Amino acid sequence: MKCFEQLNPFAVAVYYLCVLGLIMFSMNPLLLAIALLTSVLSAVLTGTANGRAHLFSAIVFLVAAVLNPLFVHKGVTVLFYLNDRPFTLEAAVYGLSAACMLTAALYRLRELSRVLSSDKVLYLFGRFSPKLALLLSMTIRYVHLLRVRYRKIQDSQKALGLYDDGNLIDAVRGRARVLSILITWTLENGIVTAESMESRGWGTARRTSYAVYRVHAYDALFMFVCAALTALTAVGVYHSEVVFYPVLDMDLLSPWGIAGAGAFTLLSVLPLTINGTEAIRWRISISKI
Amino acid sequence: MAHIDIQNLSFTYPNADEKALSDICLSIGHGAFVTLMGATGSGKSTLLRLLKPELRQNGTLAGKIKYDGMDIENNGTRTVGYVAQNPEEQIVTDKVWHELAFTLENLGAKQRDIARRVAEIAAYFDMDAWLERDTATLSGGEKQLLNLAAVMTADPELLLLDEPTAQLDPIAASRFLSTVYRLNRETGVTVLICEHRSEELFALSDRVVVLDRGRLVYDGTPREVATSAATAVDAPDSPFMGFLPTAARIFHAVNGRGELPLTIREGQRFVENFDNTVRSLNDEAVIENREEALSLKNICFCYERNGADILRDLDMTVYRGEVFALLGANGAGKSTAAAVAAGLRKPYSGTMKLFKKPLKSYTNGSLYRGNISLMPQDVESVFIHETVGEELKYCEAVIDSFPYDLRPLYSRHPYDISGGERQLVALCKALSSKPGVLIMDEPSKGLDANAKALLRDIILKLKGDGVTVLLITHDVEFAALCADRCALFSQGRIAAVDTTQRFMSGNRFYTTAASRITRCRYDGAYTAERAAALIRRNGGAL
Numbered sequence: 001m002k003c004f005e006q007l008n009p010f011a012v013a014v015y016y017l018c019v020l021g022l023i024m025f026s027m028n029p030l031l032l033a034i035a036l037l038t039s040v041l042s043a044v045l046t047g048t049a050n051g052r053a054h055l056f057s058a059i060v061f062l063v064a065a066v067l068n069p070l071f072v073h074k075g076v077t078v079l080f081y082l083n084d085r086p087f088t089l090e091a092a093v094y095g096l097s098a099a100c101m102l103t104a105a106l107y108r109l110r111e112l113s114r115v116l117s118s119d120k121v122l123y124l125f126g127r128f129s130p131k132l133a134l135l136l137s138m139t140i141r142y143v144h145l146l147r148v149r150y151r152k153i154q155d156s157q158k159a160l161g162l163y164d165d166g167n168l169i170d171a172v173r174g175r176a177r178v179l180s181i182l183i184t185w186t187l188e189n190g191i192v193t194a195e196s197m198e199s200r201g202w203g204t205a206r207r208t209s210y211a212v213y214r215v216h217a218y219d220a221l222f223m224f225v226c227a228a229l230t231a232l233t234a235v236g237v238y239h240s241e242v243v244f245y246p247v248l249d250m251d252l253l254s255p256w257g258i259a260g261a262g263a264f265t266l267l268s269v270l271p272l273t274i275n276g277t278e279a280i281r282w283r284i285s286i287s288k289i
Numbered sequence: 290m291a292h293i294d295i296q297n298l299s300f301t302y303p304n305a306d307e308k309a310l311s312d313i314c315l316s317i318g319h320g321a322f323v324t325l326m327g328a329t330g331s332g333k334s335t336l337l338r339l340l341k342p343e344l345r346q347n348g349t350l351a352g353k354i355k356y357d358g359m360d361i362e363n364n365g366t367r368t369v370g371y372v373a374q375n376p377e378e379q380i381v382t383d384k385v386w387h388e389l390a391f392t393l394e395n396l397g398a399k400q401r402d403i404a405r406r407v408a409e410i411a412a413y414f415d416m417d418a419w420l421e422r423d424t425a426t427l428s429g430g431e432k433q434l435l436n437l438a439a440v441m442t443a444d445p446e447l448l449l450l451d452e453p454t455a456q457l458d459p460i461a462a463s464r465f466l467s468t469v470y471r472l473n474r475e476t477g478v479t480v481l482i483c484e485h486r487s488e489e490l491f492a493l494s495d496r497v498v499v500l501d502r503g504r505l506v507y508d509g510t511p512r513e514v515a516t517s518a519a520t521a522v523d524a525p526d527s528p529f530m531g532f533l534p535t536a537a538r539i540f541h542a543v544n545g546r547g548e549l550p551l552t553i554r555e556g557q558r559f560v561e562n563f564d565n566t567v568r569s570l571n572d573e574a575v576i577e578n579r580e581e582a583l584s585l586k587n588i589c590f591c592y593e594r595n596g597a598d599i600l601r602d603l604d605m606t607v608y609r610g611e612v613f614a615l616l617g618a619n620g621a622g623k624s625t626a627a628a629v630a631a632g633l634r635k636p637y638s639g640t641m642k643l644f645k646k647p648l649k650s651y652t653n654g655s656l657y658r659g660n661i662s663l664m665p666q667d668v669e670s671v672f673i674h675e676t677v678g679e680e681l682k683y684c685e686a687v688i689d690s691f692p693y694d695l696r697p698l699y700s701r702h703p704y705d706i707s708g709g710e711r712q713l714v715a716l717c718k719a720l721s722s723k724p725g726v727l728i729m730d731e732p733s734k735g736l737d738a739n740a741k742a743l744l745r746d747i748i749l750k751l752k753g754d755g756v757t758v759l760l761i762t763h764d765v766e767f768a769a770l771c772a773d774r775c776a777l778f779s780q781g782r783i784a785a786v787d788t789t790q791r792f793m794s795g796n797r798f799y800t801t802a803a804s805r806i807t808r809c810r811y812d813g814a815y816t817a818e819r820a821a822a823l824i825r826r827n828g829g830a831l
Binding site: 118119130134137138140141144145148149152153155156157158159160161177180181184185188189190192193195196197198199200201202203204205206207208209210211212 | 341343344369370371373375377378379380381382383384386387390391392393394395396397398399400403404407423424425436439440443628631632633654657658661662663665667669670671672673684704718719721722728
């Protein structure tokens with residue numbers, strides 16, 4: 001089954017670039033409300049965020065929404081006074097919009113890190129520099145290797161009775177020794193890796209970067225749809241200018257505004273739509289079998 | 290025309306007094322499978338590296354190496370593949386598919402060519418299912434197969450293998466060697482392999498070449514080499530005896546006549562020639578009322594709270610003054626068992642006692658002072674100092690009573706000495722706390738026959754001094770040489786435990802070559818020496 005996660009990483013990156021760009025650069029309350037709702041919906045349906053992540057987002061939302069009206073006193077519509085300072089409607093709306101932006105962006109970034117796994121990121125970098133891609137790949141490998149080795153060294157030093165963590169100074173000294181062994185060990189063995197690279201033709205020709213991903217017609221189609229919806233949204237946002245201070249002045253429901261909001265909604269639920277349609281098609285194809 | 294033609298080759302390392310290789314003449318035809326044998330330091334690796342110009346080390350070279358009649362310097366990367374000993378370090382990238390593509394990326398191949406070759410190789414090596422896996426999650430055997438596969442992507446004509454199975458367990462090693470054999474037969478690649486596993490390689494190779502201190506001493510078919518090595522004037526003391534397959538050693542020890550047996554099957558046929566009225570040596574010592582040194586009862590352990598149990602109700606008792614071998618496949622959890630027994634990991638249930646006191650009662654590191662010591666699998670993790678001398682001085686190691694003289698190594702860096710010597714320095718360090726129980730994790734890994742024999746002597750000397758030794762190993766042959774009791778570890782617990790004699794005779798598959806050769810005729814002949822002794826007792830040579 002072909003789903004959003006299996007699209008070419010390039011298409012996925014373009015999608016998140018569009019969505020995050022629109023979320024972060026349009027201070028349009030309607031758009032931001034849609035962004036928050038759809039990103040929560042998507043997080044729930046795809047299981048990207050667990051209970052703790054939702055709680056964290058809720059706290060971020062509340063703090064961001066409350067902080068602005070507490071510290072910004074611009075605006076003419078005073079709702080009430082707090083410690084002799086005005087609490088204005090304008091500042092509250094602005095705060096809510098900013099909170100929507102922040103929370104929606106957080107949800108989308110979390111989703112991005114789930115969808116774009118390390119090898120997909122490597123593929124993206126590899127398009128620009130094959131050497132950078134290899135460097136990243138080797139780094140990822142070494143992080144794991146070093147962690148495993150650190151543990152091994154700690155164990156063997158401890159079992160030899162050389163690792164004393166009875167008091168702070170000894171513990172620090174012990175750690176320093178473990179690190180020193182780790183470095184020696186890794187550097188010494190780095191020679192073997194270097195030889196392995198050399199004997200496999202490293203540096204003999206202009207390097208190419210092999211990727212397991214292909215760009216298919218539907219990737220291109222997907223990117224085209226993304227671009228079109230983003231353009232429509234941007235035009236809509238441009239035509240429905242929003243002014244917060246001193247008086248709220250926004251025409252969110254103008255024809256352009258509605259068109260922009262509609263396009264943005266479609267864009268936001270595009271991954272869900274793709275996966276949903278595929279799930280239905282799968283059901284149908286199964287029932288045919 | 291010969292594939293490789295080595296003429297009067299000599300090589301000297303800078304600042305070395307002796308030649309690493311002297312006057313080697315060797316001609317290898319296309320598609321040959323040649324095994325290069327010899328003790329550590331005999332110049333095998335040096336010779337192998339000279340055949341791959343990128344890996345050539347500094348030094349003065351005399352003589353000629355021709356590759357297809359041309360000077361080898363003009364030969365490119367593509368035609369010679371090289372796989373070294375350490376599986377972990379040769380891997381460059383984090384994904385299996387990337388590792389396979391690495392060589393071709395370096396050579397600047399096109400996307401579609403790489404895709405085709407990666408798919409082809411993955412199918413041939415049966416690694417299609419793990420293409421997407423992280424290289425870190427592979428086992429040692431899988432890593433080494435990946436290294437071989439990655440080298441094969443460039444379609445080499447010559448494959449150089451420098452002790453590729455030294456770090457692997459017997460099962461993974463067999464799999465690796467049979468893959469090499471298949472490559473040789475099916476693709477015609479010329480194979481030159483340095484290895485100590487004569488049991489398999491004498492059966493697989495077309496030709497065996499033996500080096501000794503830089504000189505070529507034997508060269509011929511496996512049977513010719515084994516025959517001349519076994520019948521040489523100084524044969525019983527010859528360092529090559531240890532490198533011969535068990536069947537050949539039994540044959541030699543009883544002064545056998547006729548054709549020299551090399552494989553298990555040939556060995557069985559040879560043993561059938563002898564009488565078996567005396568079936569066993571009847572020398573099993575019965576020891577009673579033994580004192581427990583280390584006991585584990587119902588130990589359960591897992592790494593993560595919801596993870597699978599690595600140890601499941603493990604029961605193990607090691608008696609004072611014995612050598613106890615815990616055998617089993619790699620990844621079965623033996624090393625975890627060792628770490629738990631050494632108090633490095635806390636089991637979530639079960640009781641452990643050391644010298645009849647709970648392990649928990651040894652507080653403030655007193656456990657590791659005079660009670661228990663662990664020699665780890667990766668001895669690199671032990672060394673702290675610049676020289677072996679400092680290394681031993683710092684931990685106040687008792688050098689005088691150590692059965693091997695380490696003094697000549699004092700000025701060397703621990704990484705610059707041979708694997709066997711490194712093992713001994715680590716052992717000396719582990720003994721510095723004068724432990725009652727010594728746990729050794731895979732001590733025989735990567736050692737040649739002579740180094741193993743030396744290690745065996747040391748372990749037996751320690752036993753004589755009253756040290757209890759717990760040996761964690763996958764090396765059945767080594768366990769047979771030094772253990773009093775053996776246990777088979779499987780599924781997180783001990784599946785069978787018995788005296789070495791009964792263990793080796795009772796097992797049909799997981800046992801020594803000698804035991805397999807003699808099992809139909811004799812009982813308890815689990816080493817070549819015991820088999821020879823039994824044959825002699827039954828009347829000896831026909």
